[in-house]
Amino acid sequence: MIVIDGLQYVNWNRELFQAAKDAGITAIHVTIAYWENTRETLANIGDWQRLFRQHGDLILHARSADDVLAAEQSGRVGIVFGFQNCSPIEDDLRYVQIFHELGVRIMQLSYNNQSLLATGCYESRDSGITRFGKEVIREMNRVGMVIDMSHSAERSTLEAMELSERPIAITHANPSFFHDALRNKSTTVLRALGESGGMLGLSLYPFHLKNGSDCTLDEFSAMAAETAEIIGIDNLGIGSDLCLNWDYQVLEWMRSGRWTAGADYGEGSADNKDWPRQPEWFASCKDFSNLAQGLKKAGFGDDDVRKVMGLNWLRFFGAAFETRQDT
């Protein structure tokens, strides 16, 4: 079965690549940057280039849906590059194509805060897509880089869908009806996303789940079934937001970057600030098999399980990653 994870953030090493391969994961959208500027992002990409050389028997750099299929055929894990923020392009429209040439295929227009392009979901007011944001959306459409609004606020997200000529993605989030968190998405957003041909990747990050770490597989799977009704079975995938092998300092970096001298606890709180405990049925790549079983038990047919587990992302990547030749 083709299994594609719409987002992970892992401190990778050979053991973890091997675990992903052994679990039969076909491709993973990995995070190259949260707050990193242009130069820092290039260094992160440089580190990945070394990983591809050192572990070429386990992973390959997936720049296209064909590369994902090549990963499947060679028994390796395809790695899709993405940014969780627009900080890598700084203030320069030209860097969109630069990073596309370096293999970056997905970029969030904002992380949790206001960016130069859009408003993040933790801001108190949402001013929508900025002037620069409109230019970047047009350029991302041209070169074939997916607009990801996982961490963006609602107006910005709806405007991005309107402005983008190609379908967008919310690679890792859940519906607000399941758990009403700032990071989760309203039914309005989900409906518009489905109608525009976009993709939602369902998250397994405890702060996005009903009852957090104690959420059950049945609850998650029932939510998936209800979400499929809203967004359409062809527009649903997994974006687990699986975070592995990081210490607390990295969580601080994700939350506080360089923008505050204080401590921002993000989805946590001062007395619950550490990495959350994963549900026992989804703690590592091997637990994707639990998801498939849960979906089946919740009433998804075999074809639909395959769609949600990977075929939808594969089809979406096929249409989304290619540069338009006519512009």
Added chain:
Amino acid sequence: MIVIDGLQYVNWNRELFQAAKDAGITAIHVTIAYWENTRETLANIGDWQRLFRQHGDLILHARSADDVLAAEQSGRVGIVFGFQNCSPIEDDLRYVQIFHELGVRIMQLSYNNQSLLATGCYESRDSGITRFGKEVIREMNRVGMVIDMSHSAERSTLEAMELSERPIAITHANPSFFHDALRNKSTTVLRALGESGGMLGLSLYPFHLKNGSDCTLDEFSAMAAETAEIIGIDNLGIGSDLCLNWDYQVLEWMRSGRWTAGADYGEGSADNKDWPRQPEWFASCKDFSNLAQGLKKAGFGDDDVRKVMGLNWLRFFGAAFETRQDT
């Protein structure tokens, strides 16, 4: 005839691309950076990506010898990216592959001054290849980026040839026996370059010519014949160093960068500081035909004229630009 220019520095516009195409130039090694840091260099590459889109009927980005042949077959000019300094990689070894992925195929280890890698030809002492320089040479060898020592000092140049496992280039310089300038190369260097399979591109920049702007085509061609005896007919090409359409401020930038608050006159002088006047027989791309005629008159056979005018660079590019898969 395949005509390849081993270096130009031109303020390009559509008219100048058209002129190069009309002159039958197959490929040109263009200058992307002198003193630019990483971010500034990315911006320059971004500008070229726009030029390729705007003038795709006249030019293409040549990343390989096959791309140069594709340029020939489609009647366009192949553009080979190169740096005249190592400033774009700053202090980070990883950026060699990053820039190779962005299509950069040639990099000087230094411009006129000491760099982090090697000593420039205007320094009073030459300490040779640095510790970082050795690492960068190994990495350039691996990814397929040509080491260019055009502006480097003699010990550094000889050491680069020794350390590099792949032949290097001096893309634009002349022999010192022709004109004894700091930028020209000793017979020792030329011999070592030829013996190691490297390439010399003969320069038409007046400061590199006997009698400067008044150098005659016969003098230049006789020098070419004598140089071929030293370096070998398969190791000689043209690297015109043609500079067009720039105002004086750009020459100041080339010479003084940000490293002096004063004025450095480079190969000129305080009373002769402006762009030099080109010899009348080599003032633009269309004058490559004069060079071919001059070589023939100086005794080069037809096959040898073709080698010097382009086939030697083509063969060299074919071996030099590919990433090694075994390392």
